[in-house]
Amino acid sequence: MAPSAISAGAEKLQKHLDGSLEGKKMADMAHNMKDVHDPKNRITTDFGVTQHNTDDWLKVANNDKTGPMLLEDHAAREKINSFDHERIPERVVHARGAAAFGNFKLHKSLEKYTTAGVLTDTSRNTPVVLRFSTVLGSRGSADTVRDVRGFAVKFYTDEGNWDIVGNNIPVFFIQDAMKFPDVIHASKPEPHNEIPQAQSAHNNFWDFQNLHTEATHMFMWQQSDRAIPRSYRMMQGFGVNAFKLTNAEGKAFLCKFIFTPRLGVHSFVWDEALKLAGQDPDFHRKDLYEAIDNGLYPKWDFGVQTIPEEEADSFEFDPLDATKIWPEDRFPVEYCGELELNRNVDEYFTQTEQVAFCTGHLVPGIHHSDDPLLQGRSFSYLDTQLSRLGKNWQELPVNRPVCPVMNHNRDGQLRHTITKGTVNYWPNRYGAAPPADPSEGKHVYVDYPAKVEGIKARLRSKKFQDHYSQAQLFYNSLSEPEKMHIAAALSFELDHCDDPLVIEPMCQRLTDIDISLAQQVADLVGGTIPQKANRSNEGKKTKNVSQTEIQPKEPTIESRRVAIIIADGYDAVAYNGILGALKGAKALPYTIGPRRSPIYAAGEDKSSGKGVKPDHNLEGMRSTMFDSIFVPGGVDSIATLRKNGRALHWVREAYAHLKAIGATGEAVDFIRDACQLEGMEFSTSSDVVDSYGVVTASKVQPESFKETLAMAKGAKDFIDAYTYEISQHKNFERELKGFPMMVAY
Helix, strand or coil, X not given: CCHHHCCHHHHHHHHHHHHCCCCCCHHHHCCCCCCCCCCCCCCECXXXXXXXXXXXXXXXXXXXXXXEECCCCHHHHHHHHHHHCCCCCCCCCCCCEEEEEEEEEECCXXXXXXXXXXXXXXXXXXXXXXXXXXXXXXXXXXXXXXXXXXXXXXXXECCEEEEEEEECCCCCCCCCHHHHHHHHHHHCCECCCCECCCCCCCHHHHHHHHHCHHHHHHHHHHCCXXXXXXXXXXXXXXXXXXXXXXXCCCCEEEEEEEEEECCCCXXXXXXXXXXXXXXXXXXXXXXXXXXXXXCCCCEXXXXXEEEEHHHCCCCCCCCCCCCCCCCCCCCCXXXXXXXXXXXXXXXXXXXXXXXCCCCCCCCCCEEECCCHHHHHHHHHHHXXXXXXXXXXXXXXXXXXXXCCCCCCCCCCCCCCCCCCCCCCCCCCCCCCCCCCCHHHCCCCCCCCCCCCCCCCCCCCCHHHHCCCHHHHHHHHCCCHHHHHXXXXXXXXXXXXXXXXXXXXXXXXXXXXXCHHHHHHHHHHHCCCCCCCCCCCXXXXXCCCCCHHHCCCCCCCCCCCEEEEECCCCECHHHHHHHHHHHHHCCXXXXXXXXXXXXXXXXXXXXXXXXXXXXXXECCCCCHHHCCEEEECCCHHHHXXXXXXXXXXXXXXXXXXXXXXXXXXXXXXXXXXXXXCCCCCCCCCCCCCEEECCEEEECCCCHHHCCCCCCCCCCCCCHHHHHHHHHHCCCCCHHHHCCCCCCCCC
């Protein structure tokens, strides 16, 4: 029945049904949000009855003695039952996560590729939720483990929800979704002992990598610095799979989606990540919340790579192969929008644990391609949400679309929507809630009429058989420090394998990529050292694979955590100057002292009761939790720090982790004693010396501690030089100089 045939009575019914749907805009999605701090609140039962005592079960009382508890106490039973059933099944993968809300703004229309309103209407401000996650670990695992990171975005568009269920790595281990259970089983803890947690450093993982040559490219990314990001805010996000866009003329384009952080792409060094897993296992989620709470909203530039569908077969690789990148020097990213996160979740369970994504959530103008991994993922994600959250999972506030929802689906556990009317099927006698006609506009989803012909067979494209060229392309494109890190990572992982049937074949497998890499790793893990490569490496490279190429347009220290270490008798001029400069540049400075009670500057009267109260003491924190440390001078302060082994450990550890270090006055000698590297230089006068990221000035005039920053390499001003080094994230020259990363502290 056509929409024009709907009777006036049915139109009235339709309007009533549409009006009953809550959630026209993002704010309405939280219609049932409650603030526990509202002073008018009183404890009630789940059915709304106000309670005067929720501490004591109803019992039989006799004078001062109590007898049996009474089963008639429904409020007590409800409280216990609710607690007993609080947990839902955790995600099989991506169980540990953190989420935040924000907005997506399109700056440039992509109407030449698609009719999707979210990608063509530059006047829109589309609300989003973004969930970050690790893949292998359980909910109770650590944030900083070596792992792929999930980067899943839900766009609440006017046409319905659009989900990009992505990762921080652009490729995947397998080409066909049928292998997904195998790769996850092999990667998870081994079945006989449930060990190890949240790690790929075990026999089964590397057995799978060896026997599945299609995983070669992906395990190189997974062993790179990309797998130990400094922050969720400093990761790229990739849609991984190839999607299809269609424009108003009906022309189709294959497409990949990319998010690039404004802060650049940065990572930990491995020793730093290992220590943080024990010292602060929630480091990444706390880092995200801290930045947003301080108004330092994370931002990503959103872009697309496109290939006209008719050209898809003209390349040496298959664009539908999820184990391949589309090299940016051949397929440039067309940046067109900005994603900003500006609101933390109010409650973890309802907004992070219950948020659910599905690769089948597409809006008009965006379609599935024939990517065999994507099509299988769409089945898997929907099936998983049904298992975890039930049939009505899309009615939960965090998952509910902001546009009107109307269909004839009914009932099931935890149904939220109340739909008035006498029919729940189509067609019906009222013509109520009919399918839309394509002529009604581009908000109507119409499947792309792709021509399909062939035979049914379990096979893959011939171009899917190349499993090595892009692994070599990736390795060749890295900087020398990044190559060193991959060799160290592979050596760590294989050292944790105790089965020769895993170690020996993997040492040989690495010759498929680079013979020198294979020889380094084999030597370190005790394998047979290969003497010749399985295939030649032509040395081809591409751009924006190395993290060193993906940096902010202008150096910035925004949201960087800087520790300022002081003791009684510190130089107040240097301390206050750095503190003001860091705040002015939107960094997050923290004062660290031997104790948390007030610390007094040189010449300051301790009886005044003023002083500076440190944010943390040296034992309560570690250098791993900061991006840089600064130590101001002061005779008594430095004398105290010299006697404190933990203070010395802070400096040496930060130095080993390649972080920027600043020191002035008497602190220069203290830093010199802690940081030993051939060729290091330190200031002996008012001149500022920047040596391997250690910035020193023995004599600093008060006027040099200005609050304005003009970061430029070689700046004479101490603050300019020091903040520039912080902005560079790490000083890899120390590694290239031969500083031993696995130093004993």
